Amino acid sequence: MANAIVTDRLTKYFGGRRVVNGLNLQVREGSVYALLGRNGAGKSTTIRMLLGLLKPDFGTAELLGEEVSQITPATRAQIGWVGEGHPLYRWMTVDGAIRFVRPFYQQWNGEFVDQVLDHFDIPKKKRLSKLSNGQRAQVSLALAVAPDPKLLILDDPTIGLDAVVRRDFLESIIQIIQQQGRTILFSSHILSDVDRVADHIGILSEGVLRVDCPTEHFRESIRKVVVELSEPLQEPPACPGLLSSSASGERVELVIVNYGDEHRAYIDSLSPRSMDVLEFNLEDAFVAYTRGRKGTMPVFRREAMHV
């Protein structure tokens, strides 16, 4: 299957600091890819380079098969985007914003826009500055989706939205991807949302893409093992793929990547009184992973994982 987004060693420096570092990203057509990372990891900078809003210092990015700096108007019209904070001209009315954006595109699904406005009780005559954050987010999404883009890029689209509005927003996204061949790349900090809609995740840490694999694969690869020993451990636990550990008396908790036979053998060697192997949800797995010591984070790529 073709890729909707491909970057090759994409790199950006700010004031001598490398905030995006040799990024090789491939987002397959038809997938929903969530770009994750802690604050300042480089997500927005990456997205701004993809959208041509920021020039890379090194490397290239292609959207729908065209180099970003030379993208043709026809291809540009196939790409919808929503920036961080939903930057719309707030002095415009909703109707005015629609009339402003509409002429840039050949195709326009006015019915979809009306449905969104209706569903969220957004009056067309109201100024964008007078709408709530959630309503403005929906207007941004409606305007990005109305041209029926093949590729949708969303920078933290649900920031500041309540749980109900977020759910509705995600429903809209799910509807969009049910149309075949549509691709979505979005950044987010709300891992339960990501788990609901994204089939693939990428985790940036200090500008480096450390994880790039199916969402499920990442979640299922990290386990918490709770062990009750007969006496406290004398030495720090030593087993492969150990992300973190904590001990309180005889109770030891280990967070392990790719839990398997060798880990069981190690734990057996401690002669435990009991042990439990617990699964993580995506948020816990993300926290366990990104909290780990820098430089020792295992790398997850596609199906393979190297510890």
Ligand SMILES: Nc1ncnc2c1ncn2[C@@H]1O[C@H](COP(=O)(O)OP(=O)(O)OP(=O)(O)O)[C@@H](O)[C@H]1O
């Ligand atoms: N225009 C700029 N000038 C200087 N430094 C910048 C600029 N934009 C971003 N940075 C820095 O680059 C780093 C990456 O920022 P970026 O906004 O890409 O992170 P992010 O992953 O989107 O973070 P968040 O989750 O907090 O939105 C940060 O350290 C930030 O301070």
